[in-house]
Amino acid sequence: MTETIGFIGLGNMGSPMAINLLKAGYNMRVYNRDLSKTQTLVDAGAKRGVRPSDVVEHGGIVITMLANDEALEAVTLGIDGILTHLSPGGIHISMSTVSPDLARKMQKLHEQQGCHYVAAPVFGRPEAAAARQLWIAEAGHPEAKKRVRPILDALGQGIFDFGEEAANANVVKISGNFLLASAMEAMGEAFTLGEKNGVERTKMYELFTQTLFACPAYKSYGKRIAEKNFEPVGFTMQLALKDINLVLDSAKEVVSPMPLASHLSNRLLSGIARGRSDRDWSELSRGVLDDAGIE
Amino acid sequence: MTETIGFIGLGNMGSPMAINLLKAGYNMRVYNRDLSKTQTLVDAGAKRGVRPSDVVEHGGIVITMLANDEALEAVTLGIDGILTHLSPGGIHISMSTVSPDLARKMQKLHEQQGCHYVAAPVFGRPEAAAARQLWIAEAGHPEAKKRVRPILDALGQGIFDFGEEAANANVVKISGNFLLASAMEAMGEAFTLGEKNGVERTKMYELFTQTLFACPAYKSYGKRIAEKNFEPVGFTMQLALKDINLVLDSAKEVVSPMPLASHLSNRLLSGIARGRSDRDWSELSRGVLDDAGIE
Amino acid sequence: MTETIGFIGLGNMGSPMAINLLKAGYNMRVYNRDLSKTQTLVDAGAKRGVRPSDVVEHGGIVITMLANDEALEAVTLGIDGILTHLSPGGIHISMSTVSPDLARKMQKLHEQQGCHYVAAPVFGRPEAAAARQLWIAEAGHPEAKKRVRPILDALGQGIFDFGEEAANANVVKISGNFLLASAMEAMGEAFTLGEKNGVERTKMYELFTQTLFACPAYKSYGKRIAEKNFEPVGFTMQLALKDINLVLDSAKEVVSPMPLASHLSNRLLSGIARGRSDRDWSELSRGVLDDAGIE
Amino acid sequence: MTETIGFIGLGNMGSPMAINLLKAGYNMRVYNRDLSKTQTLVDAGAKRGVRPSDVVEHGGIVITMLANDEALEAVTLGIDGILTHLSPGGIHISMSTVSPDLARKMQKLHEQQGCHYVAAPVFGRPEAAAARQLWIAEAGHPEAKKRVRPILDALGQGIFDFGEEAANANVVKISGNFLLASAMEAMGEAFTLGEKNGVERTKMYELFTQTLFACPAYKSYGKRIAEKNFEPVGFTMQLALKDINLVLDSAKEVVSPMPLASHLSNRLLSGIARGRSDRDWSELSRGVLDDAGIE
Structure with missing residues (x-):
């Protein structure tokens, strides 16, 4: 070549x-x-x-x-x-x-x-x-x-x-990041519900990622969220917010309400307001812990 | 035996x-x-x-x-x-x-x-x-x-x-249904964003379920949501609402806010109000289409 | 008599x-x-x-x-x-x-x-x-x-x-408490947006309660929220949550989605998780400050 | 002069x-x-x-x-x-x-x-x-x-x-429109809860606007919402969405999450997707009726 x-x-x-x-x-x-x-x-x-x-x-x-x-x-x-x-x-x-x-x-x-x-x-x-x-x-x-x-x-x-249409590939890309952030929010809420009920977060993680959710997205991000260990930083909260905002901008443009994307935007914004701008985006799930009054 | x-x-x-x-x-x-x-x-x-x-x-x-x-x-x-x-x-x-x-x-x-x-x-x-x-x-x-x-x-x-603790298994079970419904909502929003941008829903489905989300939950429910074909009914909207309400009841009891679960409750309730009580719960994603003014 | x-x-x-x-x-x-x-x-x-x-x-x-x-x-x-x-x-x-x-x-x-x-x-x-x-x-x-x-x-x-129908009066009563809590959330978000932009909360309060919102609900609760002074306690967060849950229970029964009521439920729950159970319900607006990373 | x-x-x-x-x-x-x-x-x-x-x-x-x-x-x-x-x-x-x-x-x-x-x-x-x-x-x-x-x-x-700071006045202005839209959403949810319970919307309107909410905002918009009569058009859904988006843009800039504003954005977007772009913004409350399966 x-x-x-x-x-x-x-x-x-x-x-x-x-x-x-x-x-x-x-x-x-x-x-x-x-x-x-x-x-x-x-x-x-x-x-x-x-x-x-x-x-x-x-x-x-x-x-x-x-x-x-x-x-x-x-x-x-x-x-x-x-x-x-x-x-x-x-x-x-x-x-x-x-x-x-x-x-x-x-x-x-x-x-x-x-x-x-x-x-x-x-x-x-x-x-x-x-x-x-x-x-x-x-x-x-x-x-x-x-x-x-x-x-x-x-x-x-x-x-x-x-x-x-070149733009189509970008719609797909930002949709993918939206799906990832959604999965993180869902796991964050589920594992915290478990924790407050006395169930180990990692046990829940194991069941779900060996069965219904045995896929890279849940395995990689779920581990961080279950263990509350968000290191190392792969993709920052700030960049994640940028992408979710691209999703919301596109949603606005094509007139397609996305309540879950809106929620993620606020979740990320709140994490950034608490000083987590340069932390890994999986740490958006820490917002669930904040709201539940635990660490 | x-x-x-x-x-x-x-x-x-x-x-x-x-x-x-x-x-x-x-x-x-x-x-x-x-x-x-x-x-x-x-x-x-x-x-x-x-x-x-x-x-x-x-x-x-x-x-x-x-x-x-x-x-x-x-x-x-x-x-x-x-x-x-x-x-x-x-x-x-x-x-x-x-x-x-x-x-x-x-x-x-x-x-x-x-x-x-x-x-x-x-x-x-x-x-x-x-x-x-x-x-x-x-x-x-x-x-x-x-x-x-x-x-x-x-x-x-x-x-x-x-x-x-017997209850722990039930916490896990209802959390699993919550995770499933969350994934459906997320795919519903993503595929509809795609559709309104001119991207084929099934193409998006294919990419995501062959890569990051290559797992039973996304493959089985995602197919229905991408194709907008919710037959046959496996688990009804009404039963799904029951389970999401179990999640919210438990969340209330252990004082753990779950905004995504709340949203799913309203999504299911709205589907039921529109006469979809006995339809498959993956049809909760039709609420996204309703909100976006398409079929 | x-x-x-x-x-x-x-x-x-x-x-x-x-x-x-x-x-x-x-x-x-x-x-x-x-x-x-x-x-x-x-x-x-x-x-x-x-x-x-x-x-x-x-x-x-x-x-x-x-x-x-x-x-x-x-x-x-x-x-x-x-x-x-x-x-x-x-x-x-x-x-x-x-x-x-x-x-x-x-x-x-x-x-x-x-x-x-x-x-x-x-x-x-x-x-x-x-x-x-x-x-x-x-x-x-x-x-x-x-x-x-x-x-x-x-x-x-x-x-x-x-x-x-006796129940009708109760529907109206709990709806009233829902309207009050909604107004508190709205003011909490608006005043905090102002504060973060450098506008005095109390100045905003004055304009709104002398004009469009010149009514007891906004005047009494708005003052607390603008001044971030929630004393004395008139009606607790815990009791407010009870009432918002009555609203949500009724909404579920009559199949009427109420996303704002759901949000208020989570807002109150989060305040309670942070130890504010016996504080005045106007302090639900403190959740907005928490999310914005300020006091 | x-x-x-x-x-x-x-x-x-x-x-x-x-x-x-x-x-x-x-x-x-x-x-x-x-x-x-x-x-x-x-x-x-x-x-x-x-x-x-x-x-x-x-x-x-x-x-x-x-x-x-x-x-x-x-x-x-x-x-x-x-x-x-x-x-x-x-x-x-x-x-x-x-x-x-x-x-x-x-x-x-x-x-x-x-x-x-x-x-x-x-x-x-x-x-x-x-x-x-x-x-x-x-x-x-x-x-x-x-x-x-x-x-x-x-x-x-x-x-x-x-x-x-000139911008301060604009923050106040868009906050006011946010408060108005919030009040409309709240009334829309409350009156619809009433209606589905068999309570007359206008009766609820009368009580609230003669007591806790006796102010121009609730009286003028509440009447439209209670009567489901949104004529004549004073301020369109499209312009309201523009203003709520100004709120969200400012919230993003100053890092202040506003979940209720996000919800209103989606509510308006959904109304516009259903063809109500040029209708009065009080008609955002029709979204509550849509979700509840009534007219």
Whole structure:
């Protein structure tokens, strides 16, 4: 493989993903706002850019893995942004968790410039990224998806296609985070009910995750919630609130009431008000304990 | 095996369970308020009683599998109830989903009479009961649990022990139903958000149940919710409301706020107000569609 | 006036009410479970009974002002209860806040015995009771209501009639407490939003209670909530929870979802879990502060 | 009085307000995006501008009464906006219901240009505006407030001062709309509980609004809710949702969970999903009826 990929955003997730692409044999140019984070990749063979546009080739492929809508706009638009340097025929694989609304705008802008915007947000924590065990929801133009398929295969263990509208993949991604947070709230309430009745939280956890809820979401987050041990931090309360707010924004836009999402928003907000902004999002379940007057 | 078991309550769940015990070689006496439902068991070799006490032997074992607290009290207490005929040394295996509060009272009453009350509520639909694939949460006196173990093994695929307090098993059971209903609400909201954004519900279902939520609860109920096809009815809205109310009653008693359980109570109540009382409880997710103005 | 009234229940509310009836010229027999509380009334001219039935005359009038359903049942039914001694033609004026369901049963039982049950729950704190400024919701048989009218006039400043079904008056009473608690929650959220934005709580209170919300409910409770000063205790969190639960029980019975009532139930429960059981119910608004991480 | 006031925004509220200023003797220049709406004012003596800046005098006073943040930005900023034409020493009285966040930005921008931004949002329906019975919450620079006081006096029946931070007045305004919507939800739930118990809604309304809740908010909105008659439309569901969302946005910004506001947001969203976007906001209470399965 001789294709060169531009990779922008080398955080907890982006860094191991970029490493995997290097390992898979791709040439790579990397950019990160905080340049110091590029060193690992440079050591592994990537070239460093100092502006987003530096890592983009006309007609090439660039991947972005960023924290939020603002960051994606910042590296895509403007004089040093990737958009103008990418066309024609280039593909922007946007793997960040951003709003469906921004995905719609981005897809349109890219098409107007003669290139493609493929949304490919991922499910999985940094360990999963490192182990190539991400799950990917993709959506975008069929030709573009076909071309980027080998790249996505090098990053994850499974790809789910959601059609041509890029925004669809983002709807699915934020829905997934909503489902996870919902499961945490439910376990938090159930285990606390148990505890106050004199039942061991971990015993309940064992039954449920060996039977009806024998799946990664309940096993991984349930363990933390049952044991009230929320270390290490994988994904912060603050970021979780951002995502639940993306859910609520989309719900508002398409006029679809989501009372459970609203509750989660307040739960997270309350945790943040109590100083847990940078704690793991599973700690939202601590709100149940607060309300029940226990620790 | 020559032990004779009394079995009371031959509904959708109790009937296949009793059949399995017959198949396992136990002698059996059966009672059901509606006597006609005993015929299948009698044809299979059981003896029919016309009062609850008819199926009880002094020092023997009796299983109850009934609809609610009232039914359990009705067959246990009173002149024809099983309690007085069971002692001394007998064991009452109570497999119904009843309130932790009633379990506490029952355990005490049985102990006062010199016999044991083992709570052993089950997880699983009628098909699972027939296939001996129930999961059982048990709690009660250690000796009693030891004696009834072969019987429970003949009914389910796994037993989880929750100590000596019978009520604990019931707390776990109602918590499980709460977790299931929570998952349904969450999927209902997520799939509807998707639908209103133009994403296929079943596509979302596929991704989630093959990845983070690859477990029986999400697979079985999620399919119904994604497809909006709630047939056949396995467990009614009305019974689900009963169980969520048991959760809320227990939460009130132990002073543990459960906002998600409260929401589910209102969701079910609203479905019942719209005439869905006898529909499957997964149809609680239709409330999300109602609120979103779609079908 | 020479009519003798039996009065049962001399708590914070009952005591000043009974005093007012003595002042109005009625003869009175009083009963209270804790007999020591009868002394004030006896000093003022009432006769003391040692059993509920002692204060009842055949065909006479008895008033009950008690804490809850259980207390009302205890003094009404049974061998020393008022019901058997009251008939025929007697009237039981039930002024306690009890469940509509109990009111239905009581009215039926009284009618079966040839006497009347008039529900006449009141709005107002102990000071209002002392000042004859209670508001009364009444319901029951027309003849009975006519006969007791002078008595109720001696207790309150206004009477609202809700027809012949006694339970109706109780529905109205518990709905009133629900409306009050709802207003407290709303003010709690609004004033805290203000505070966190740098707006003085008391300034907001002033605007609202001089304009749109210039009424006793907002003025009296709003002042406490704005100033975060919940002393003295007029009506406890525990009793408020009892009433909101009566609302939810009735809502369940008539199949009418009440999400705001559910929320209030959790709000009160959480306050109680934090040790505020005997604090004034306006302190439910402290839950908003807890959630916002401020004092 | 010879001062000339610029007035922008002649909708249901702005039009009667402008008329009152003309009546009070002010000279007036008016602008409205839909110019046809200026005719009434022109007939009454005002001069018409065709751009926002046309109605502004250097150092003068301009009032804006617009639908939302976007509209306020549109007339204030930009080449034809009022801001550049107003300074130095001019005052912009912003009476619209806008976000506290925008008020903060606007105040800063105006100060940078050497003029003042006074927030003066109002409480009251169009009838109240016509009758000079608005209540006004004001905040801004003391000098500016002093100069505009006679103008505000000509528009309302009372002015409440919230200090120097313009945004504070907007926090109060949106909090007021939140309190109103909360009261509607509460009454909706209470009256429906009554109805399903067989109690007349209007009877409940009468008791509550003659006693604890004898105030304009409960009297005016309660009547509609009790009678289920939501005509005529004074303030639409869509605008109410906008305001509740301003509340939630501010709550998010200052990290203050507001579960009741979240619920109202979903209630309004659901009404809009059912096609009630342009109905009166008191019709949010119809959601309670929907949930209860009645009309």
